[in-house]
Amino acid sequence: MNQRAETLQRWIAQQHDLPLGDCRLEQVAGDASFRQYYRLHLPDGTPRVLMDAPPEHENNQAFVAIARDWRAAGLPMPTLYAMDLAAGFVELEDLGDDVMHHHLTTEAAASAWFERALQLLERVQRLAPSSTLPAYDRALLARELDLFPDWCLSRLLEIPAPPAWPMLREALIDNAITQPQVAVHRDFDAMNLMVRDDTLWLIDFQDAVQGPLSYDLVSLLRGRYRLWSRECMDAFIGTFHQRAQADGRLPADSDVATFVCQAEAMGVQRSLKVLGIFCRLALRDAKPRYLERLPHFLAHLRQGLAALPAHGEFLTWIDTAFIPALCRELDRRGIAHSLQASAS
Incomplete structure (x- = not known):
């Protein structure tokens, strides 16, 4: 696990007040950008997706604003649960793997x-x-x-x-x-x-x-x-x-x-x-x-x-x-x- 992934793991553990060992990250398909995605299963089995988007490369403010505005307009957008825009971390609803x-x-x-x-x-x-x-x-x-x-x-x-x-x-x-x-x-x-x-x-x-x-x-x-x-x-x-x-x-x-x-x-x-x-x-x-x-x-x-x-x-x-x-x-x-x- 690289340094950013380790930092992301510590961040999500703090968000849910969980021991670090309970926050095992599974990398999921990425894309052509600098973003990386990971899946986390909470203790109750609920899956979440974590986005690691380095702020020097990605417009995280736009991501959050559009997700909120378009979801409020009634469009099918993932829910955002937590974020640290300075670090480039966002916890998202897991939409699965079916594309x-x-x-x-x-x-x-x-x-x-x-x-x-x-x-x-x-x-x-x-x-x-x-x-x-x-x-x-x-x-x-x-x-x-x-x-x-x-x-x-x-x-x-x-x-x-x-x-x-x-x-x-x-x-x-x-x-x-x-x-x-x-x-x-x-x-x-x-x-x-x-x-x-x-x-x-x-x-x-x-x-x-x-x-x-x-x-x-x-x-x-x-x-x-x-x-x-x-x-x-x-x-x-x-x-x-x-x-x-x-x-x-x-x-x-x-x-x-x-x-x-x-x-x-x-x-x-x-x-x-x-x-x-x-x-x-x-x-x-x-x-x-x-x-x-x-x-x-x-x-x-x-x-x-x-x-x-x-x-x-x-x-x-x-x-x-x-x-x-x-x-x-x-x-x-x-x-x-x-x-x-x-x-x-």
Whole structure:
């Protein structure tokens, strides 16, 4: 057990007035951040989850505020029992180990669970207070997009951004800031939706912002666990559009074809950001396994760009320059992939 885990163990023992030996911590699955999670069983058998989030790296104040505000709004959030924000320790309700992505075993099952997740997203957008959240503004969108040329192109592949990049970058930012603004979870994905008592629960919400209506929609649909067909994407987005019109999240005269393009452009922004983040995790944080996920999000990026004819030049560059360079780098590192350098 490392020093922080030992400090966490002493802290939780004090919270419950227990001998240190009665506070045995079991590490549970972590994530791409600096946070660590542990499970503790209290003497009566009640399980709790302990979050260790070093305050120099994680925004613990935001985590606590969002958990409280969204739970008060009627959303399925874990209860917070104790916290030491200066140390970065939080005692949470244990939601178990059943995550939505475990249920995506067949096409039919995946469709049903994604529909349930979209219903939860609608509740978040209608109920979650957003006025106190940071704005997903032009500066933040730009910083996220710049992760792609900075980490993926310059540092991993050592190739320049294409001439079409500045125009695409500005178009994606304009698309995001002109959409209706709502509470955005910012990592609304099958990995961050827990299943307990046949209900979906929200986790990993500390980076929530006030931002574009379509962001969490495509965060789910163009996430880590599924590559949907064009027909399925249109059906999901069309249903979301219809419901958003009905409850006022979108104006009554909103055109579904226009919204599909807005959503796909938002998905392109997110895919570019994710590609950059995964390269940063591999190169800066010594987590090379994230390079194995690049082809999946590259597929999302290509599908999104294919729905945006105005950016065909960038898609051509992806096929003729980026994919060959990525193939060479993955091959050099011995990472298996199914990419073809001659992709068209």
